[in-house]
Amino acid sequence: MREPTVAAVMSHPVCTASRETPFREIIAGLLEGGVLPVIDDSGAPVGMVSAKDALAKLEFRGGAEIPGPFAGRALRARWRKARGVTAGELMTSPVASIGLSTGVRVAARQLTTSGLHRLCVVDEAGGLAGLVSRRDLLMVFLRPDSVLEEDIRAELRRRVHSGEAIRVRVCGRIARLAGAIRFHSSVDQAESIARSVPGVIDVCNRLSYDFDDYQYV
Structure with a gap:
Protein backbone atom coordinates (compact mmCIF):
# COMPACT_ATOMS: atom_id res chain seq x y z
CA MET A 1 0.00 0.00 0.00
CA ARG A 2 1.23 3.48 -0.83
CA GLU A 3 1.55 4.87 2.67
CA PRO A 4 2.77 8.39 3.46
CA THR A 5 6.22 8.48 4.99
CA SER A 11 8.98 19.63 10.07
CA HIS A 12 12.10 20.87 8.26
CA PRO A 13 14.44 22.61 8.27
CA VAL A 14 14.83 22.81 12.03
CA CYS A 15 16.95 24.98 14.29
CA THR A 16 19.83 22.98 15.75
CA ALA A 17 22.64 23.37 18.25
CA SER A 18 26.07 21.91 18.88
CA ARG A 19 27.23 20.64 22.25
CA GLU A 20 29.02 23.98 22.76
CA THR A 21 26.03 26.23 22.00
CA PRO A 22 25.68 28.69 24.92
CA PHE A 23 22.58 29.08 27.08
CA ARG A 24 21.40 32.36 25.55
CA GLU A 25 21.36 30.88 22.04
CA ILE A 26 19.59 27.79 23.38
CA ILE A 27 16.72 29.92 24.68
CA ALA A 28 16.43 31.70 21.32
CA GLY A 29 16.26 28.32 19.58
CA LEU A 30 13.65 27.00 21.97
CA LEU A 31 11.46 30.05 21.47
CA GLU A 32 11.69 29.58 17.71
CA GLY A 33 11.12 25.84 17.45
CA GLY A 34 9.91 24.51 20.80
CA VAL A 35 12.76 22.00 21.01
CA LEU A 36 16.40 22.14 19.97
CA PRO A 37 18.12 19.07 18.51
CA VAL A 38 21.82 18.85 19.28
CA ILE A 39 23.99 17.52 16.45
CA ASP A 40 27.61 16.43 16.22
CA ASP A 41 30.15 17.45 13.57
CA SER A 42 28.71 14.96 11.07
CA GLY A 43 25.17 16.33 11.47
CA ALA A 44 23.89 13.32 13.41
CA PRO A 45 21.54 14.02 16.35
CA VAL A 46 23.14 13.29 19.72
CA GLY A 47 20.67 14.93 22.09
CA MET A 48 17.64 17.15 22.48
CA VAL A 85 25.43 26.55 30.48
CA THR A 86 25.80 24.72 27.15
CA ALA A 87 23.55 22.49 25.06
CA GLY A 88 25.76 19.49 25.84
CA GLU A 89 25.16 20.00 29.56
CA ALA A 107 6.07 6.62 13.56
CA ALA A 108 2.69 6.93 15.29
CA ARG A 109 3.25 3.67 17.17
CA GLN A 110 6.77 4.69 18.21
CA LEU A 111 5.55 8.02 19.56
CA THR A 112 2.53 6.67 21.41
CA THR A 113 4.26 3.67 22.97
CA SER A 114 7.32 5.66 24.05
CA GLY A 115 5.39 8.62 25.40
CA LEU A 116 7.57 10.98 23.35
CA HIS A 117 6.19 13.99 21.51
CA ARG A 118 8.81 14.18 18.75
CA LEU A 119 11.29 11.99 16.90
CA CYS A 120 14.44 13.01 15.05
CA VAL A 121 14.19 12.05 11.38
CA VAL A 122 17.52 10.94 9.94
CA ASP A 123 18.70 10.38 6.38
CA GLU A 124 20.60 7.37 5.08
CA ALA A 125 23.89 8.80 6.35
CA GLY A 126 22.46 9.30 9.85
CA GLY A 127 22.25 13.08 9.55
CA LEU A 128 19.34 15.04 10.93
CA ALA A 129 16.77 15.70 8.20
CA GLY A 130 13.91 17.03 10.33
CA LEU A 131 11.59 16.38 13.24
CA VAL A 132 8.28 14.54 13.26
CA SER A 133 5.79 15.24 16.02
CA ARG A 134 2.39 13.92 17.00
CA ARG A 135 0.91 17.07 15.48
CA ASP A 136 2.75 16.46 12.20
CA LEU A 137 1.32 12.95 11.97
CA LEU A 138 -2.21 14.28 12.34
CA MET A 139 -1.73 15.88 8.91
CA VAL A 140 -2.57 12.52 7.28
CA PHE A 141 -6.20 13.11 8.30
CA LEU A 142 -6.22 16.14 6.00
CA ARG A 143 -5.37 14.11 2.89
CA PRO A 144 -7.89 14.90 0.10
CA ASP A 145 -10.80 12.51 -0.37
CA SER A 146 -9.76 12.00 -4.00
CA VAL A 147 -6.33 10.76 -2.92
CA LEU A 148 -7.88 8.37 -0.42
CA GLU A 149 -10.21 7.03 -3.12
CA GLU A 150 -7.27 6.44 -5.45
CA ASP A 151 -5.32 4.58 -2.75
CA ILE A 152 -8.27 2.37 -1.82
CA ARG A 153 -9.06 1.48 -5.44
CA ALA A 154 -5.45 0.63 -6.22
CA GLU A 155 -5.17 -1.64 -3.21
CA LEU A 156 -8.50 -3.35 -3.89
CA ARG A 157 -7.46 -4.10 -7.48
CA ARG A 158 -4.20 -5.55 -6.23
CA ARG A 159 -5.44 -7.66 -3.33
CA VAL A 160 -9.13 -8.50 -3.70
CA HIS A 161 -10.60 -10.96 -6.19
CA SER A 162 -13.01 -8.96 -8.40
CA GLY A 163 -11.76 -5.80 -6.72
CA GLU A 164 -12.44 -3.90 -9.95
CA ALA A 165 -16.18 -4.41 -9.37
CA ILE A 166 -16.13 -2.54 -6.05
CA ARG A 167 -17.35 1.04 -6.22
CA VAL A 168 -15.46 3.39 -3.92
CA ARG A 169 -16.43 6.85 -2.80
CA VAL A 170 -14.82 8.88 -0.04
CA CYS A 171 -16.55 11.87 1.47
CA GLY A 172 -15.29 13.61 4.58
CA ARG A 173 -12.61 10.89 4.94
CA ILE A 174 -15.35 8.25 5.28
CA ALA A 175 -15.02 5.49 2.68
CA ARG A 176 -18.17 4.00 1.17
CA LEU A 177 -17.93 0.64 -0.57
CA ALA A 178 -20.70 -0.68 -2.81
CA GLY A 179 -21.22 -3.38 -5.42
CA ALA A 180 -21.60 -7.15 -5.66
CA ILE A 181 -18.62 -9.49 -5.46
CA ARG A 182 -18.30 -13.23 -5.28
CA PHE A 183 -17.10 -14.17 -1.80
CA HIS A 184 -18.18 -13.18 1.70
CA SER A 185 -14.56 -13.16 2.84
CA SER A 186 -13.73 -10.62 0.13
CA VAL A 187 -16.34 -8.24 1.58
CA ASP A 188 -14.55 -8.25 4.92
CA GLN A 189 -11.15 -8.02 3.26
CA ALA A 190 -12.23 -4.99 1.25
CA GLU A 191 -13.41 -3.20 4.39
CA SER A 192 -10.16 -4.00 6.18
CA ILE A 193 -8.16 -2.57 3.27
CA ALA A 194 -10.20 0.64 3.20
CA ARG A 195 -9.85 1.12 6.96
CA SER A 196 -6.08 0.68 6.79
CA VAL A 197 -5.52 3.54 4.33
CA PRO A 198 -3.96 6.40 6.33
CA GLY A 199 -6.44 9.26 6.55
CA VAL A 200 -9.63 7.17 6.37
CA ILE A 201 -11.62 7.63 9.57
CA ASP A 202 -14.46 5.16 8.97
CA VAL A 203 -15.92 2.76 6.41
CA CYS A 204 -19.52 2.26 5.31
CA ASN A 205 -19.57 -1.21 3.75
CA ARG A 206 -22.55 -1.85 1.45
CA LEU A 207 -20.96 -4.70 -0.48
CA SER A 208 -23.00 -7.82 -1.21
CA TYR A 209 -21.69 -11.29 -2.05
CA ASP A 210 -22.83 -14.34 -4.00
CA PHE A 211 -21.14 -17.12 -2.08
CA ASP A 212 -20.56 -17.56 1.67
CA ASP A 213 -17.13 -19.16 1.75
CA TYR A 214 -17.00 -18.88 5.55
CA GLN A 215 -19.24 -21.93 5.88
CA TYR A 216 -16.32 -24.10 4.75
CA VAL A 217 -13.80 -22.68 7.20
Missing part, protein backbone atom coordinates in the same frame (compact mmCIF):
# COMPACT_ATOMS: atom_id res chain seq x y z
CA VAL A 6 7.54 10.70 7.74
CA ALA A 7 9.42 12.63 5.05
CA ALA A 8 6.05 13.88 3.76
CA VAL A 9 4.84 15.26 7.09
CA MET A 10 7.96 16.11 9.10
CA VAL A 49 17.12 20.26 24.59
CA SER A 50 13.54 21.06 25.59
CA ALA A 51 11.96 23.87 27.56
CA LYS A 52 11.77 21.48 30.50
CA ASP A 53 15.55 21.13 30.45
CA ALA A 54 16.08 24.89 30.42
CA LEU A 55 13.47 25.56 33.12
CA ALA A 56 15.51 23.52 35.58
CA LYS A 57 17.67 26.62 35.96
CA LEU A 58 14.63 28.50 37.28
CA GLU A 59 13.37 25.60 39.36
CA PHE A 60 16.65 25.24 41.27
CA ARG A 61 17.72 28.90 41.17
CA GLY A 62 20.61 28.22 38.84
CA GLY A 63 21.71 25.23 40.90
CA ALA A 64 21.94 27.14 44.19
CA GLU A 65 19.06 25.14 45.66
CA ILE A 66 20.64 21.74 46.29
CA PRO A 67 18.34 18.70 46.59
CA GLY A 68 18.25 16.98 49.97
CA PRO A 69 19.92 13.64 50.71
CA PHE A 70 16.72 11.70 50.01
CA ALA A 71 15.97 13.33 46.65
CA GLY A 72 15.20 10.92 43.84
CA ARG A 73 17.30 10.31 40.76
CA ALA A 74 15.05 12.37 38.49
CA LEU A 75 15.20 15.37 40.81
CA ARG A 76 18.99 15.22 41.00
CA ALA A 77 19.20 14.94 37.20
CA ARG A 78 17.18 18.15 36.83
CA TRP A 79 19.38 19.87 39.40
CA ARG A 80 22.50 18.98 37.43
CA LYS A 81 20.92 20.56 34.34
CA ALA A 82 20.24 23.69 36.41
CA ARG A 83 23.99 24.23 36.56
CA GLY A 84 24.44 23.71 32.80
CA LEU A 90 21.42 20.54 29.20
CA MET A 91 20.44 18.01 26.54
CA THR A 92 18.64 14.75 27.05
CA SER A 93 20.53 11.91 25.41
CA PRO A 94 20.34 9.59 23.55
CA VAL A 95 17.58 10.71 21.20
CA ALA A 96 14.92 8.57 19.55
CA SER A 97 15.18 8.67 15.76
CA ILE A 98 13.40 7.30 12.71
CA GLY A 99 14.29 7.02 9.03
CA LEU A 100 13.02 9.29 6.27
CA SER A 101 11.26 6.46 4.43
CA THR A 102 9.48 5.06 7.48
CA GLY A 103 5.68 4.92 7.19
CA VAL A 104 3.54 7.21 9.29
CA ARG A 105 1.90 4.29 11.12
CA VAL A 106 5.25 3.08 12.43
